[in-house]
Amino acid sequence: MCVSILLVEPAVAASVAALLCVAVIAMRRRSTLAEIEIPWRSLAITSVLFVTMALVHGSAVLRPALGSLGDAPAWTLTAAGALVANGLNNLPAYLALEPAAHGETDRVLALLVGVNVASGITWWGSVATLLWRDRLRRAGVRIRWGTHLRLTGLATLVTTLAAAGVLELVSR
Structure with a gap:
């Protein structure tokens, strides 16, 4: 716990x-x-995501998905966290999926790997990446989507698989 x-x-x-x-x-x-310099754009996006997740939790829309994840292996939480984080953002993804971890350390860690380590594929996948991109934009540096994927895609995949593998080994 x-x-x-x-x-x-x-x-x-x-x-x-x-x-x-x-x-x-x-x-x-x-x-x-x-x-x-306050990153207002990133702050606004993150705030909207948090409010959206609070509304979703309040409506119990996630209850069926959380129920099916509750009995699934821990690595499934890693995969679900990665998908939701890259689709939305890592912070609301964690809040959305945390109930499926049931407070069990190995499941919480598996979810954290998914929402933090695996969230680097999309620009909006993590708050850190949003802030990084905002700073680059302010400095006049433009990063294309393809460049971002080349730089982060393989690293994200390798580190996520390594972290999930280690968690699987130590939880046995």
């Missing part, structure tokens, strides 16, 4: 940490605040 070390919701902890960072910057070098 997974145990959270946080006493508060992660969003609350992250918000407090962000506000503390801004406060420290304001106290130490106020002029730097004007230089901070």
Whole structure:
């Protein structure tokens, strides 16, 4: 079973940490605040995905899929996480599929491999990739879809299979 070390919701902890960072910057070098570039586009996309997943969970649309994943082998969670993350984004994908892990460590880890390691195939597959692409765009660097797939596709496949294989070996 997974145990959270946080006493508060992660969003609350992250918000407090962000506000503390801004406060420290304001106290130490106020002029730097004007230089901070907030990736509004990525933030908006991620927010919409989170709201969408909250609505989907509330409607119980996922209940049949989660039921079938609940009895499936752990590697199935890796595959499902990879598909949903690359289709939507890794954070809402995790939230959508986490109930199927039943809090079992090997299943949660298998899901995390799927939504984090395997999410690099599409630009929108992970928040990190969205932020990376936004920074490149701001710097005037354009990456074509084919180039992205060549650079990340094979690496994503190999690392996902390796991580899933290790999890399968250690969970026996």
